[in-house]
Amino acid sequence: MAVIDVAGLGIRFKRTRSSRRSFKDLFAGRDRRTRPGEFWALRDVSFAVEAGEAIGVVGRNGQGKSTLLKLVAGVVLPDEGTVSVTGGVAPLIEITGGFVADLTVRENVYLTAGLHGMTKAEIDAAFDDMIAFAGIEDFVGTPYKHLSSGMKVRLAFSVISSLDEPIMLVDEVLAVGDKAFREQCYERIERLLADGRTLFFVSHNERDLKRFCSRGLYLDKGRLVMDGPIDAVLSRYGEDHGGKA
Numbered sequence: 001m002a003v004i005d006v007a008g009l010g011i012r013f014k015r016t017r018s019s020r021r022s023f024k025d026l027f028a029g030r031d032r033r034t035r036p037g038e039f040w041a042l043r044d045v046s047f048a049v050e051a052g053e054a055i056g057v058v059g060r061n062g063q064g065k066s067t068l069l070k071l072v073a074g075v076v077l078p079d080e081g082t083v084s085v086t087g088g089v090a091p092l093i094e095i096t097g098g099f100v101a102d103l104t105v106r107e108n109v110y111l112t113a114g115l116h117g118m119t120k121a122e123i124d125a126a127f128d129d130m131i132a133f134a135g136i137e138d139f140v141g142t143p144y145k146h147l148s149s150g151m152k153v154r155l156a157f158s159v160i161s162s163l164d165e166p167i168m169l170v171d172e173v174l175a176v177g178d179k180a181f182r183e184q185c186y187e188r189i190e191r192l193l194a195d196g197r198t199l200f201f202v203s204h205n206e207r208d209l210k211r212f213c214s215r216g217l218y219l220d221k222g223r224l225v226m227d228g229p230i231d232a233v234l235s236r237y238g239e240d241h242g243g244k245a
């Protein structure tokens, strides 16, 4: 059964921050700024994912990989086409995503896990393990904004990977962690996969992609140019762009 079904997906963005005219423009009496139009960050993207598949998403910088994960997570909506997702999604897609700067580590854990449907009793039971996995026992009462960037990723991975959601989305955030922590995360991802979870993994690291993923999606200029076994997708990508994932 398909757990993710993406059909004719398209999303466009404005190149500029805002298309509204500035205050100064109003007084100038004409539109002083050029208004470059919108562009399609993704277009005509269709694929289906079966439960338990591990998909690696590859492509050069800015080709729509993170945007695809955000669409699957439901944090942005498409302009064209549809994304149907069966079951909950645990998204590790932006370092600060979901965490509130001024709340403490403890408060953030309860907030995020609570939003994903964990009860207070479940969070109470899992709390110490989450903090221990992140290795931030001394910072439970610290406001999130005062954690180092590596500590933020540790906390986010620990909490998100503890959620009981069938689909996990992992963007490149893990690259921020140190080597030992990355390995700890990778072992947990392998356990979750063995457990039957579905994984969407964006990475520029060929070895990591091969380690987890059986299937690859190759995005270029917002189009899905290849959907196939990860080895074949990586070779095609290497041929097109000089061997780097």
Ligand SMILES: Nc1ncnc2c1ncn2[C@@H]1O[C@H](COP(=O)(O)OP(=O)(O)OP(=O)(O)O)[C@@H](O)[C@H]1O
Pocket: 013, 014, 015, 041, 059, 060, 061, 062, 063, 064, 065, 066, 067, 068
């Ligand atoms: N909220 C947004 N508003 C405007 N443009 C955006 C927005 N989000 C993404 N984009 C643009 O959409 C395009 C695709 O971005 P995306 O982050 O999906 O690329 P990516 O393939 O994940 O790149 P990278 O490998 O660098 O992480 C880029 O041109 C980016 O500037």
